[in-house]
Amino acid sequence: MAEHTADAHHINDGGKAARADIYKMTILLSVITTAEFVIAFTMPAGGAKTGLFIVLTIVKAWGIVATFMHLKHEVKRMAWVILLPFLFIVWLLIALGKEGDSYGDKAFKDSTPTRQKVEVKHGEHGGHTAPADGHKTEKQEGAKPAEEHKH
Amino acid sequence: MASTVDPKALIEGERPLFNASYGKLMMWFFLVTDAFTFSSLLISYGANRVRSVAAGIPWANPEEVFTHFPVLHELWHIDAPLAFVGLMTFILILSSVTMVLAVEAGHRRSQKEVEKWMLWTIAGGAAFLLCQAYEWYHFILGSEGGALVNGQLVKGANLWINEYGPASFADYFFFVTGFHGTHVFSGVVINVIIYFNTALGTYEKRGHYEMVEKVGLYWHFVDLVWVFVFTFFYLI
Numbered sequence: 577m578a579e580h581t582a583d584a585h586h587i588n589d590g591g592k593a594a595r596a597d598i599y600k601m602t603i604l605l606s607v608i609t610t611a612e613f614v615i616a617f618t619m620p621a622g623g624a625k626t627g628l629f630i631v632l633t634i635v636k637a638w639g640i641v642a643t644f645m646h647l648k649h650e651v652k653r654m655a656w657v658i659l660l661p662f663l664f665i666v667w668l669l670i671a672l673g674k675e676g677d678s679y680g681d682k683a684f685k686d687s688t689p690t691r692q693k694v695e696v697k698h699g700e701h702g703g704h705t706a707p708a709d710g711h712k713t714e715k716q717e718g719a720k721p722a723e724e725h726k727h
Numbered sequence: 728m729a730s731t732v733d734p735k736a737l738i739e740g741e742r743p744l745f746n747a748s749y750g751k752l753m754m755w756f757f758l759v760t761d762a763f764t765f766s767s768l769l770i771s772y773g774a775n776r777v778r779s780v781a782a783g784i785p786w787a788n789p790e791e792v793f794t795h796f797p798v799l800h801e802l803w804h805i806d807a808p809l810a811f812v813g814l815m816t817f818i819l820i821l822s823s824v825t826m827v828l829a830v831e832a833g834h835r836r837s838q839k840e841v842e843k844w845m846l847w848t849i850a851g852g853a854a855f856l857l858c859q860a861y862e863w864y865h866f867i868l869g870s871e872g873g874a875l876v877n878g879q880l881v882k883g884a885n886l887w888i889n890e891y892g893p894a895s896f897a898d899y900f901f902f903v904t905g906f907h908g909t910h911v912f913s914g915v916v917i918n919v920i921i922y923f924n925t926a927l928g929t930y931e932k933r934g935h936y937e938m939v940e941k942v943g944l945y946w947h948f949v950d951l952v953w954v955f956v957f958t959f960f961y962l963i
Contacts, residue, residue, distance in 0.1 A: 595828070606817070612957075612958070633954055633955060641947075645943075645947045645948070645951075646940075650746070651746045654746075654747060661759055661763075662766075665766045668767065672770055672773075690875075690876070691785070694874055694875060696870075
């Protein structure tokens with residue numbers, strides 16, 4: 577129980593740098609997440625946007641692994657043992673990107689559904705027409721077997 | 728911050744490998760395998776999506792799917808695209824922060840602080856799970872109007888058909904966020920156990936708080952996976 581009394585001034589010296597590190601990373605992660613949110617609505621869709629998102633995600637992942645999971649303070653060899661297997665994931669990415677064609681062709685052949693969103697206007701209260709909706713969902717249930725054939 | 732292993736954390740006769748205890752190393756190895764599972768899921772999601780678009784079937788637009796925000800939606804029917812999932816991301820990141828603070832307090836063997844931060848972490852995890860339930864609820868029920876798919880009115884989503892995009896969009900959404908949610912749930916349960924062990928003085932008697940560190944690794948991993956899910960399911 578002697579440790580308990582010692583804790584009071586341990587807070588002032590021991591662990592102070594570690595906590596500063598944690599708070600710094602918290603701010604970085606929050607800033608990146610906010611930035612991602614802003615980018616999602618301001619940048620036009622495309623390769624640049626996707627690329628930027630992936631880069632920001634990897635930065636966040638690095639922050640969590642290095643600081644929160646403490647990997648940057650572990651023995652270097654251990655970090656390599658953990659990180660190197662992910663080369664297989666890179667390989668999977670390349671392999672599925674190149675060889676996934678035949679699978680994709682099979683999965684999506686002759687199934688090009690047309691899709692149109694139904695807008696609901698909120699004029700007065702009680703726009704929810706429950707009975708009619710219930711009826712339509714029933715019809716949707718009936719369509720299920722037809723959909724299943726496509727797989 | 729030098730990585731020296733606490734001799735008390737070692738099994739009798741154990742010679743630490745990489746200066747880490749057996750338990751910690753094994754947690755890392757488990758997380759690597761788990762990361763492989765999630766990577767495979769996300770990569771197959773990506774392949775499926777790219778193929779779908781190439782075949783002329785537009786993928787769902789997350790900005791139009793995830794628009795519900797509690798209270799805003801219920802009271803005023805205001806759409807807040809991606810705002811709720813942004814909030815969920817913050818909740819999980821903050822619970823990761825409180826977890827790492829618990830680990831740090833454990834290094835100083837400050838029992839009361841570990842208890843406090845563990846409670847915050849549990850609260851964050853539980854809040855995240857509630858948010859996910861809300862998200863799933865609205866995803867399954869769908870928008871008020873629904874959508875006409877091949878001339879047929881479809882509302883919400885199930886494993887066969889959905890109003891947002893190809894069936895595989897909803898399938899992957901259910902499976903990946905469900906699998907992640909299961910991880911969060913187990914994480915909360917384990918965190919509760921760690922909290923009680925701390926409060927009962929188990930680790931104080933043991934002389935070290937390495938269990939908090941090991942469970943912390945798992946909890947950060949759950950946060951790490953969410954960072955990727957957030958990007959690939961909601962942003963791109």
